[in-house]
Amino acid sequence: MPPAEPVADARLHVVTGKGGTGKTSVAAALATAFAARGERVLLTEVEGRQGLAQVFDVAPLGEDERTLLTDPSGGEVVGLSVDARAALLEYLHRFYRLGPAGAVLQRVGAVDFATTIAPGVRDVLLIGKVYEAVGRTTRRDGPVFDRVVLDAPPTGRIGRFLAVNSEVSQVARVGPIRSQADSITRMLSGPETVVHLVTLLEEMPVQETRDAVAELTDLSLRVGWVVANLVDEPLLLPEDLPTASDGVDDVLDDLVTEGLAAAEVSTLPAMVTGLVREARDHLARAALQARLGEELAGLGRPVATLPGLPDGLEGGGLGVLADALDEQGVTG
Known part of the structure; x- marks a missing residue:
């Protein structure tokens, strides 16, 4: 069909x-x-x-x-x-x-x-x-x-x-x-x-x-x-990350630290590490959803979410x- x-x-x-x-x-x-x-x-x-x-x-x-x-x-x-x-x-x-x-x-x-x-x-x-x-x-x-x-x-x-x-x-x-x-x-x-x-x-x-x-x-x-x-609509996608020669974790570390500072939230290293881990997992989940969504579209049937x-x-x-x-x- x-x-x-x-x-x-x-x-x-x-x-x-x-x-x-x-x-x-x-x-x-x-x-x-x-x-x-x-x-x-x-x-x-x-x-x-x-x-x-x-x-x-x-x-x-x-x-x-x-x-x-x-x-x-x-x-x-x-x-x-x-x-x-x-x-x-x-x-x-x-x-x-x-x-x-x-x-x-x-x-x-x-x-x-x-x-x-x-x-x-x-x-x-x-x-x-x-x-x-x-x-x-x-x-x-x-x-x-x-x-x-x-x-x-x-x-x-x-x-x-x-x-x-x-x-x-x-x-x-x-x-x-x-x-x-x-x-x-x-x-x-x-x-x-x-x-x-x-x-x-x-x-x-x-x-x-x-x-x-x-x-x-x-x-x-x-x-x-x-x-x-x-x-769930992803809050962060790989293409949202700025281009950098550093690894993803380093880029995320900078983004999290800057974001917390802008929100005037005092941080500890453990908090930043945990948030970076969450962000990395979120990116992996978003990439998986995108790939599997393409597989469903390839079945030749209409797809609803x-x-x-x-x-x-x-x-x-x-x-x-x-x-x-x-x-x-x-x-x-």
């Missing part, structure tokens, strides 16, 4: 990233940005970590959809935590009309057995709930949700999670489970779905992002934006991230 191509036509936005990159926060911010446009958004998770409840500071989510946020524009974010066991019971009731027999299966452990022994089937059940939400319509034949944002498993598992058809083909060649897997695959590989990748400007997350882009492309899945999270928030998501932090995503065009 060319870097400038919009993804506004997608209704299912899958958000993944290496663990610890903040993908749940980015998924929540993306849903919030859509809601600010007056859209009704379903924000769902499938890992049972209750990350969304923590982001919105609400009680743990369950299998019932619950409003997490309402926007003055009329938009709304509805939360859902998909549980494989509940999804299987719903599936058995819908396709096999088991009714109370489903509860019996749960008591004897058959449900846990099915969702553990056949991970491909488990993923179909989890994505199946998302698939149902994307296709759900009102009596007037309009969509119940304008967008569905999925806080998906991390990049190390995202390919297998989304490749439901190949997984299920090993355990179900025919029948309702295989039919649903085929339908889900058509949705995931179609224009209504896009996968966004969250990363940090650090070596391992960027490498995992690069691998995920290649894997998702091979699976014919549409890769959208790469979101570099927790990017989000700042680190000193107070986290509290005090309007989620709105700050949502505005940043919207301003950079992630919402289309």
Whole structure:
């Protein structure tokens, strides 16, 4: 996908990233940005970590959809935590009309057995709930949700999670489970779905992002934006240093000493040494961020950056991230 191509036509936005990159926060911010446009958004998770409840500071989510946020524009974010066991019971009731027999299966452990022994089937059940939400319509034949944002498993598992058809083909060649897997695959590989990748400007997350882009492309899945999270604007760059024959530490030593003197701050050698060390580390970090940012740009996908928030998501932090995503065009 060319870097400038919009993804506004997608209704299912899958958000993944290496663990610890903040993908749940980015998924929540993306849903919030859509809601600010007056859209009704379903924000769902499938890992049972209750990350969304923590982001919105609400009680743990369950299998019932619950409003997490309402926007003055009329938009709304509805939360859902998909549980494989509940999804299987719903599936058995819908396709096999088991009714109370489903509860019996749960008591004897058959449900846990099915969702553990056949991970491909488990993923179909989890994505199946998302698939149902994307296709759900009102009596007037309009969509119940304008967008569905999925806080998906991390990049190390995202390919297998989304490749439901190949997984299920090993355990179900025919029948309702295989039919649903085929339908889900058509949705995931179609224009209504896009996968966004969250990363940090650090070596391992960027490498995992690069691998995920290649894997998702091979699976014919549409890769959208790469979101570099927790990017701080550098206060000092190598090009900011005056040209000198002395080493960097000597130049920094002079700058720190002059700066402290100008601020009329009394100093000790240990203080200057510590500040020089901090400045040197800052320069190295800025150079690393710049290099890794260029690597992300080379992936051929649009790149957005989000700042680190000193107070986290509290005090309007989620709105700050949502505005940043919207301003950079992630919402289309």
